[in-house]
Amino acid sequence: MNNRLKVLRAERSWSQQDLADRLGVSRQSVNAIEKGRYDPSLPLAFTIAEVFGLPIEAIFLRDGETR
Amino acid sequence: MNNRLKVLRAERSWSQQDLADRLGVSRQSVNAIEKGRYDPSLPLAFTIAEVFGLPIEAIFLRDGETR
């Protein structure tokens, strides 16, 4: 899965720590997800979508999907 | 997380095995997710959404959300 976290975060001028705080997870988790080392759990994906005010599908893309 | 799997499956007259086959997971996984024993991974949630032709948010609901 690819994701647009880095861009969305930049649009809001949030550091990884800022985002981590809003999500209630560690900065390392944000970094790992952002760098594609692993995918968030579904509950965390929901929280991420909520924090950015976007549907999950607007943030996470399956490999190969550009949109 | 609550989910509407049982209803969506019933609308299509699919057994848990039918759905499992379409998803490429075991019947026990479908059962466990349907019964709320655990949440699917994000990639599996995407596949589920795809199979039902619905957005993830139309299938999975955070606890306490009725919609």
Next chain:
DNA sequence: GACGAATGTAAAGCAACCTTATCATTATGT
């Protein structure tokens, strides 16, 4: 009531997610 299909559950094992702690590297600002 008997049969098969569908469902519910559990155990054991492996992989993935997430944590804290730590260190190295790369920006940013003065």
Next chain:
DNA sequence: ACATAATGATAAGGTTGCTTTACATTCGTC
């Protein structure tokens, strides 16, 4: 240049997601 903030990575450890195998229960129908 220096100091600090931000990012990228790793390791060890706990928890969760998913597997196979297996068995018990419920459902539909004959």
